[in-house]
Amino acid sequence: MKYSYYPGCTLKNKAVDLDRYGRESAKALGFELEEIENWQCCGGVYPLGADEIASKLSSVRALVDARDKGQDVVTLCSACHHVLKRVNDDMKNVEDIRTRANNYMALDTPYEGETKVLHFLEVLRDEIGFSELKKKVTNPLKGKKIGAYYGCLLLRPGKVMAFDNPENPTIIEDFIRAIGAEPVIYPYRNECCGGYISLKEKEHAKNLCTDICQSAKGFGADMLITACPLCMYNLNKSGNDIPVYYFTELLAEALGLKEGSCDE
């Protein structure tokens, strides 16, 4: 199976581990991530204004490219996933945005939200299957107690993201079980890390991340995993002594693709 892959700006630079181990794991699991040529930055956050068109076009271009190849789009970054999925929903369901974006794009075939947008975790759950993943694990991460940190971007708004139950998600916990480790469920797993606020208001983000880290530690987690480079950055900057890894790092480790262990 071949997917159109949208890496996003940060995976080419500060989050190379999220990208590299994701690609290597995909190969080992029998699917290919074919990078979209000349993809443009999604902008990091979904433009909320109903009258915003130009800021959504980079996502539309990626979605059109995938449609023309007959492929689904896969992302690893939570933020790219959030933006692409919501813009795709606009193109499918919001007539005004669809009309104006298509007027601007002037495509041979207008785009109407045909492309399916999947997060890498959704591919693991819905296309590979966690039970199949479990069979391919050669190095189960026994004894590791891992807190899934969802944050906001993967889950909300639940109706559009349709990723998992936005208040009581299970996908990352199921992933953790599949790679042989033990998930730790804690109350702050879908609370916000502060996101972009950490640029101008570092103390505010630090307080939010401290609540998250303390909550996870209090429930017995030894480490957190995330799919978002900004969550990773904010959590690390908060100065709490709980390590944070990308979920793909642990996946690669469980598949025997990574030398050494994350927490050694």
Next chain:
Amino acid sequence: MNNRKELIQEISGVNPYKCMKCGKCSATCPSFAEMDIKPHQFVSYVLNDDVETLANSKSLWKCLSCFACVERCPRDVKPGKLIDAVRQTVIRQKDADYLRPDDIPELAAEDVPQQLLVSAFRRYRR
């Protein structure tokens, strides 16, 4: 900046009249303590056509766009989208950017992810 109610409704796509003032948005907001005007009050200010006060509030720059209020509103009012719409009316004016490229060297460490910069620019600047 009076009589902006219609503009805010247009940009946000939100119908503030649906609000029943249950306060769930404020109860769930991770920035509640930092805000001078709380999310549920935001809705009332829009209804009272006092967008000017909102435009000058600290809250405008405290919202994280985490969609907790949007997800949990029992009336689908989406306070977070209202806050963003007011923010848009501010930053769409000339020289009203809340973040400028010249601010970056002082604010950002070298390890800052690109995602943080593009996200902040999109929320704070036209």
